[in-house]
Amino acid sequence: MIDLAELIEEHGVVGAQLAVLTDGEIADVAAGELNAGTRAPVTTDSLFQIASITKVWTATLVQELANEGRLDLDRPARDILPDFRPVITPRQLLTHTSGIDGDLFHDTGSGDDAVERFVARLADAPQISPPGELWSYCNSGFTVLGRIVEVLRGKPFNTVLKERLAVPLGLTVATTYAEGAAVHAAVGHVDGQPVTDPGPESDWPAGSALAMSARDLLAFARMHLATPAFAIMREPQVSLPDFGYRSRWGLGWELHDYSGGLVVGHNGGNKGLSAYLRVAPERGVAIALVASGGRAQAVFDDVVANLFSELAGVRRAALPVPPADPEPVDVERVTGTYRCAGHEVVVTQAGHGRVLVRLDGDEREFVRLRDDALIAVEKPHTVLVLMNGLLHFGRAAVRI
Structure with missing residues (x-):
């Protein structure tokens, strides 16, 4: 097992756990602190938010309903949710191809009716592309799937998750902020300080x-x-835009670009918290890393390169880098302001054939990678894809 304590210290991570599955057995290790304020240590029993990896759990509850014949993934969601007006299917929601603007976050409380009230506010959700046409990461769509689970099971989402997954597997989970606080779950950290306002929890x-x-x-x-x-x-089910690596999406799982065999997984990130899951099904090997604060992505990259790849016999595809001598960016084509729910991207002309991109307040220079793509000059080498008046950075933003 990797020396996790040394690794998180190198990358400024406050606390973390790493678990490895091989030959049906799980080994795990913990390091650091749950909260820089209380200095409580992380143990292997500590709880960390898994953030968007939750979507794989939601997808599993949906797939159970499909396996039971209670849900047709290719019928409109409004067959189950008559007040939900967009004509989209559960399959499109599972694969982030519904076209719904992805980051519509509403605070509808923390009661048993929170998901129902949240989805009611999505009844007329705007669509940035026709259903089934374009992959664009969509948090909102998974809340709709959670409401479908509630209606068909006749119980609140968190109750269903516990009864059908956590309890049968003998797992200890917290499904709400209050439950997490009661067991002193890890808190997020930004710039080394504990996060005191994690935002609404209704989705x-x-x-x-x-x-x-x-x-x-x-x-x-x-x-x-x-x-x-x-x-x-x-x-x-669907291919992602060409961000410089080949990636596809299944029903809840991302199918990652590795050589040597299939690798599926998901990442998660809440305020000051990170989570990573990778599974090599053909080898029966998996890793999970959960972390608070610091450069968690660098820790994960080290784990993939020096542990997961070795155990699973797979290799992650090389990530794109800027060309040594890039052609000038077509500034007339790309400059402008692009928006989607929760995000604004402003592209302006810079010197030497480059453009300056401001995404959610973070400004960086980009150069031409391809005719339809830009790449950040400095690490991380983020790739932005241009398509039909949209700028795609994982979410598709519309030029205004």
Whole structure:
């Protein structure tokens, strides 16, 4: 096992857990602190929010309903939710191709009716592209899926998640902020300081609050590998825009660009918290990393390069880098302001054939990667894809 304490110290991470699944067995290690204020230590039993990895749990509850014949993934969602007006299907919601603007966050409380009230506010949600046409990461869509689960099971989403997944697997989870606080779950850290306002939690099915240990996250992944009825979730449904690597999406899972065998997984990020899950189904190998603060992505990259790849016999594709002598950017084509829910991208001309991109307040220079793509000059080398009046950075933003 990697020396996690040394690794998180190198990258300024406050606390973390790492778990590894091989030969059906899970090994785990913990390091650092749950809260820089209290200095409470992280143990292997501590709980960390898994953020958007929750979407794989939501997708699993949806797939159960499909396997039981209670839900047709290709019928309109409004068959189940008559007040939901967009004509989109559960499959499109699972694959982020519904066209709904992705980051519509509403605070509808923390009661059992929070998801129902949240989805009611999405009844007339704007669509940035026709259903099924374009992959664009969509938090809002998974809250709609959570409401479908509620209606068909007749219980609140968090109750269903516990009854159908956590309890049968013997896992310890917190599904709300209050539950997390009661067990002293890890708090997020920004610039080394504890996060005191994590934001609203009402979109539980998308990943606002679910917390567990890295070990229990891998127990969930192990269940997936042992359940033939869930294998369909790992089949490719849609290709992502060309961000310089080949990636596809299944039903809830991302299918990552690795050589040597299939790798599925998901990342998660809440304010000051990070989570990563990778599974090599053909090898029965998986890793989970949960962390608070610092440069968690660098820790994960080290784990993938020096542990996961070795155990699973796979290699992650090389990430794109800027050309040594890039052609000038077509500034007339790309400059302007682009918007989607929760995000604004402003592209202006810079010197030497470059453009300056301001995304959510962060300004960086980009150069031409391809005719339809820009790449950041400095690390991380973010790739932005241009398509039909949209600027795609994981979310598709519309030029205004």
